[in-house]
Amino acid sequence: MDDARDVHPDGGGASIVSAMGFDFRIAAPPERWPDAHRPQYEDAPEYFRVTHKAMHALRAALAVTGVLDVDARLPSFPPWPPPQMSATRAGGVELAKDHGMTIEPPSTATEIETLEQWRRKRAQALETTSNDPQKVPAFKLGSNDGWRLSPDECALLATGLRAAIDERADALHAAIADAGSTMTRDASLAWLSSFAEYLALAAEHGGVVVS
Numbered sequence: 001m002d003d004a005r006d007v008h009p010d011g012g013g014a015s016i017v018s019a020m021g022f023d024f025r026i027a028a029p030p031e032r033w034p035d036a037h038r039p040q041y042e043d044a045p046e047y048f049r050v051t052h053k054a055m056h057a058l059r060a061a062l063a064v065t066g067v068l069d070v071d072a073r074l075p076s077f078p079p080w081p082p083p084q085m086s087a088t089r090a091g092g093v094e095l096a097k098d099h100g101m102t103i104e105p106p107s108t109a110t111e112i113e114t115l116e117q118w119r120r121k122r123a124q125a126l127e128t129t130s131n132d133p134q135k136v137p138a139f140k141l142g143s144n145d146g147w148r149l150s151p152d153e154c155a156l157l158a159t160g161l162r163a164a165i166d167e168r169a170d171a172l173h174a175a176i177a178d179a180g181s182t183m184t185r186d187a188s189l190a191w192l193s194s195f196a197e198y199l200a201l202a203a204e205h206g207g208v209v210v211s
Helices: 052-065 087-099 109-126 151-169 167-180 185-203
Strands: 021-026 047-051 147-149 208-210
Touching: 021 052, 021 185, 047 052, 047 185, 052 151, 052 167, 052 185, 087 109, 109 147, 147 151, 151 167, 151 185, 167 185
Parallel strands: none
Antiparallel strands: 021 047, 021 208, 147 208
C-alpha cells in the first residue's frame, strides 16, 4: 500500500465505512477543488478521517512539532438542559426547532431563545484558542466533540508538520512508532504529509470541524 491517502498508522486501509474515530471536515468547502488536491475519499473530498488508534499516533507526531499547547485549559461549556427545563422538554424543543416537529405544548419564545443562547455559547467554547498565538490547544485534538480549528490554527499545524517532516523526520517516525504504529518510516511520513496538505487547504477554506 504505497498511497498516503490509504494508509493509517494502525496498519489498516482507509475506508469511509470502517474509519471510525475522528472526522476532520473543511468548514467552507470550495465549489471547485484544486487540481492538486488528492482527497482521502473521492466521494467526500472535504473529509480526512483518523481512527481512534491512529489519532493517538497523530497527536504524538504533532507533539514533536511543538505547535500543540498541552497546557491550554478546557473551556467551560453551558449546561443543557438548563435547570428550568426537563431533559424531555429540552429534547422536544430541539426537535421542534431543528426538524419542525410538533410538540405539546408548543415551544415558547423563551425556550427557543434559551436554546439559541446555549448554542451560541457552546459554539464560542468550541472555538477556544490558545493564549499563545503560535500554538493550538491540544484538547481540540483530544476528542471528537465538534471542536473548530480556525484557519490560522490549521496553518500553524500544517507549517509545523511540514517543518518537522523536513528537519525531524526520524523523531516523527519514532513518536508514531512509540504510539503503537507498525508503519514504515516512509509510510508514516507520507501519511503525515497528506494530513499537512489537507490542513493547508483547510486554512484557505474556513478551517476544520473535528467531530
